[in-house]
Amino acid sequence: MNRVIIVGAGQAGGEVAQRLRQGGFAGDITLVGEEAAPPYQRPPLSKKYLAGEMDMERLLLRPASVYADEHVAFLSPTRAVWIDRANKRVRLEGGRELPYDGLVLATGARPRPLPVVGADLEGVHLFRTAADVDAIRPRFEPGAKLVVIGAGYIGLEVAAVARQRGLDVTVIETAERPLARVTSPEVAGFFLDEHTRQGVRFVLGGQPAVIKGRTHVTGVGLTDGAEIDADLVIAGIGVTPETTLAQHCGLKVENGVLTDDHCRTEDVAIFAIGDCAARPMTHYGGRVQRLESVHNAIEGAKIAAAAIQGREHTVEAPWFWSDQYDLKLQIAGLFQNYDRIAIRGDMAARAFAVFYYQGPRLIAVDAVNRPAEYLGAKVLIQKGETIAPEIIVDAARSMKELVAAAG
Amino acid sequence: MPKITYIEHSGKEHVIDAPVGQTVMEAAVKHAVPGIDADCGGACACATCHVYVDEAWLAKTGEASSMEQSMLDFANEIQDNSRLSCQIKVSEALDGLVVRLPKSQH
Numbered sequence: 001m002n003r004v005i006i007v008g009a010g011q012a013g014g015e016v017a018q019r020l021r022q023g024g025f026a027g028d029i030t031l032v033g034e035e036a037a038p039p040y041q042r043p044p045l046s047k048k049y050l051a052g053e054m055d056m057e058r059l060l061l062r063p064a065s066v067y068a069d070e071h072v073a074f075l076s077p078t079r080a081v082w083i084d085r086a087n088k089r090v091r092l093e094g095g096r097e098l099p100y101d102g103l104v105l106a107t108g109a110r111p112r113p114l115p116v117v118g119a120d121l122e123g124v125h126l127f128r129t130a131a132d133v134d135a136i137r138p139r140f141e142p143g144a145k146l147v148v149i150g151a152g153y154i155g156l157e158v159a160a161v162a163r164q165r166g167l168d169v170t171v172i173e174t175a176e177r178p179l180a181r182v183t184s185p186e187v188a189g190f191f192l193d194e195h196t197r198q199g200v201r202f203v204l205g206g207q208p209a210v211i212k213g214r215t216h217v218t219g220v221g222l223t224d225g226a227e228i229d230a231d232l233v234i235a236g237i238g239v240t241p242e243t244t245l246a247q248h249c250g251l252k253v254e255n256g257v258l259t260d261d262h263c264r265t266e267d268v269a270i271f272a273i274g275d276c277a278a279r280p281m282t283h284y285g286g287r288v289q290r291l292e293s294v295h296n297a298i299e300g301a302k303i304a305a306a307a308i309q310g311r312e313h314t315v316e317a318p319w320f321w322s323d324q325y326d327l328k329l330q331i332a333g334l335f336q337n338y339d340r341i342a343i344r345g346d347m348a349a350r351a352f353a354v355f356y357y358q359g360p361r362l363i364a365v366d367a368v369n370r371p372a373e374y375l376g377a378k379v380l381i382q383k384g385e386t387i388a389p390e391i392i393v394d395a396a397r398s399m400k401e402l403v404a405a406a407g
Numbered sequence: 408m409p410k411i412t413y414i415e416h417s418g419k420e421h422v423i424d425a426p427v428g429q430t431v432m433e434a435a436v437k438h439a440v441p442g443i444d445a446d447c448g449g450a451c452a453c454a455t456c457h458v459y460v461d462e463a464w465l466a467k468t469g470e471a472s473s474m475e476q477s478m479l480d481f482a483n484e485i486q487d488n489s490r491l492s493c494q495i496k497v498s499e500a501l502d503g504l505v506v507r508l509p510k511s512q513h
Contacts, residue, residue, distance in 0.1 A: 022441060041448045058429070061448075063437050068441075295453075298446050316513065321452035328474070330452055371474050375454060375481035400480050 001101035001269075001308055005090050006368050007080045007105035007245065011272030011294060014039025014061050015301030016104050017072045030098060031067065032090075033076035035129060038064050040317040043294055044188055045133050046157040046324050048237075050140070051165065056130060064206065067292040075136030083249040085267055102269055102308050105246055105257060106300075108293065109129040109239035109275040114149065118211025124233045139232045142166030147220050148209055153322045154236035156191060163198045170201045170228050172208060172220065181238075183335065187354055187366045190347055200327060203228070241276045241290060254278065256290035261315075262307040263300050271307065273300025283381055284334055284363070293320045317381045319374075320355035330374035333381045335362030342389035345370055345397075353377070355392055362386040370392055372399040409502035413440045419428045425497040431506065432456040432492035440507035448511035449493040454478040455512040456492040457485075468495050468504070470494075488508050 004020065006013045009031050017029050033039070042058040048054040055064075063274045067074040074294050075092070082091040089097045111126040113119060125136050138144075144167050148155045151173035171178070178195075179188040192202065209394040210231060213344075221227045258279035259347040263271045263279055274297040278290035295318055306313035320331040329349065338356035345352030352374030356364040365377035376399040381385060385406045392402060408424040413435055415421070427502060435443040435456075444455035444506055451474060460468050471479060475494045485494035492506065 018439070022439075043448060058433070061436075062439065066437075066439060225504065294448070295446065319453070321447060321450055323450065336466070369474075371451075371477040372480060375478060379481060403481075 003100050004028070004102040004104065004308065005030045005032065005100040006106055007032050007090065007097055008108055008242075008274070008276070008343060009033025009039050009074065009076060010060060010108045010274065010297065011039055011041065012297035012301050013106035013297050016106065016273065016305055017067070017070070018062070018314070019301055019305035020308065021072070023305055023311060024314075025305075025309055027072070029071070029367065030073045030075060031091065032078060032080050033074065034079050035131070036077040037130065038062070038067060038074055038076070040130060041294075042094075042128075043321075045130060046127065047161065048132055049130065049173065050136070050161045052137070067140070083270075085249050085270070088269060100131055100269070103271070104185065104304055105265075105270065105272040106274045107242040107245060107276045109241045110235050111239050112236045114208065115236065116159070116208050116210055118213060118217070121211055121213045121217045121233075122215055123217035123231060124211055125212070125235070127158065127236050128239070129344060134236065134284070136232065140165065140167065143168065144231045145229050146170070146232045146234065147172060147228055149220070149233065149235040150237040151175075151180075151202070151204075151319045152236055152238065153179070153181065154194065155234075157322060158196060158234055158236065159200050160198070163195075163200055163245050164325070167232075169199070170203065170230075171195070172203045172206045172222070172228070174207055175381045176205050178202070178204075179406055181368055183331075184341060184354060184356070186341065186343070186347075187368075190368065194325065194327065213243075223325060237277065243276055246272065246276075248340070249325070254288075258288065261286075261303075264307060265302040271304040273304050279303075281318075281334065282386060283317045283384070289334070289403075291318055293318065295319045298332055309335070317378065319378060327368055328371075330367045330371060331365065332367075332374055332378035333362075335366070337365035338363060340342075340389060342393050344373055344393050344395070355389065357386075357389055360388070362385060362392075376400065376403040380406060409497055409499060409504070411497070411501065412433075412503075412505045412507070413443070413444050414505065414507045415440075416508055418508060425501075427497055427499060431458070431494050431495040431496050431497060431501075431504070434497060435492065440508075442512070443492060444512045445493060447493075451475060451478065451491065451493060454482050454491060457482045457509050458490055458492045458506040459509070460484055460488045460495075461489050461507070462488060464504050467500055482509075483511060483513075
């Protein structure tokens with residue numbers, strides 16, 4: 001392949017370009033981005049960038065000048081609007097067409113809009129891009145009444161930063177507990193208690209019915225008739241994979257663009273990676289899954305770059321993290337389908353790890369302020385090894401010792 | 408601006424101007440020094456920015472926190488002078504710092 005086009009200049013897209021060049025790829029690389037900025041890190045948006053502790057330049061994965069230095073044509077802000085698979089061409093808005101030998105779809109995901117009247121009022125924001133945060137920041141001031149809709153990781157990270165800044169914070173969540181989609185009731189309960197202690201109010205099982213206000217938001221009405229005052233509303237209610245291009249050119253799409261182990265779609269010249277794609281999970285019996293994480297963006301980029309260059313690549317098991325207050329949550333593996341947990345450490349002491357098992361097999365860990373448990377489990381999952389639940393809780397033995405004994 | 412020398416496992420040297428206040432990891436990643444992956448972007452979540460601090464600089468770079476030390480315990484080919492470069496802040500006092508990179512971060 002001599003000409004590679006990457007559609008989408010988020011972390012996944014940027015990493016493919018970098019990996020290809022690092023791997024010695026000498027052909028043409030074109031990176032097409034919808035946002036004006038070159039690839040930047042999204043995780044700090046709901047952490048240090050929102051807190052005002054990190055600027056845009058520092059957010060950039062690599063300085064803007066690197067793309068020219070490495071002969072990567074970075075086209076932005078623009079969009080790819082059509083893929084002509086028969087003639088291997090991508091059409092950009094405005095009509096320009098670019099030929100490719102290899103095409104990487106790294107189109108990401110879009111935040112779900114709030115499906116209620118008033119969602120378009122001033123002061124109501126979705127949370128995905130640096131521009132979203134820039135729009136929020138002027139009203140993100142001490143004393144402001146913030147309503148966060150959705151208690152996933154983004155919602156809770158925003159709530160934590162807001163409390164630290166002195167905002168008045170209410171979190172509305174339709175499920176009966178926070179983090180319902182992403183962790184166990186035990187870990188969710190811990191974070192609920194932490195946020196409550198920090199002064200966050202929760203409305204669990206609450207369903208927003210309307211956002212109130214004339215031009216600017218003044219409150220959120222719930223389906224049960226309750227109303228919560230608000231100067232600022234931030235919705236983090238999940239994302240939908242951006243698969244329009246893939247669908248229009250006939251590629252298979254379910255929850256994400258479907259690919260094989262090499263992130264290749266059914267079209268041998270087209271790859272799909274990151275939030276927009278679903279691939280077989282190597283460490284979980286090959287079940288096809290779409291992940292939303294930095295690791296998945298990087299891993300997809302490594303896999304696709306290796307496939308394009310005909311290199312071998314060992315897939316790394318998934319990992320993830322979240323920072324809230326002084327808590328560092330580190331996650332390795334995928335917890336879905338667990339049937340048993342084992343807890344090492346002490347929740348009350350705010351340092352513990354919850355290990356997830358499926359039958360005898362360790363499949364995931366959620367570690368709070370326990371990096372050794374996180375990395376130990378990550379090593380085990382990568383190797384397909386396990387430590388029995390009754391042994392892993394033995395506080396008398398270090399995690400390092402336990403992991404060494406498992407081999 | 409302080410200068411930091413990164414020496415790849417192959418012996419290849421990269422001398423980088425590192426802005427004060429950034430981390431030793433950030434300066435490397437922004438200049439595409441091969442051998443520092445820093446997948447998590449400096450959140451102390453991935454242990455893929457492992458470096459060996461030149462013996463002469465150990466006093467000035469300080470000691471690893473307990474969180475960092477726990478992460479290092481599971482890094483490859485750890486030595487007494489191992490650090491996560493995302494946890495070393497660049498200051499004028501580190502002008503001339505030399506760090507060596509391990510064979511692999513994974």
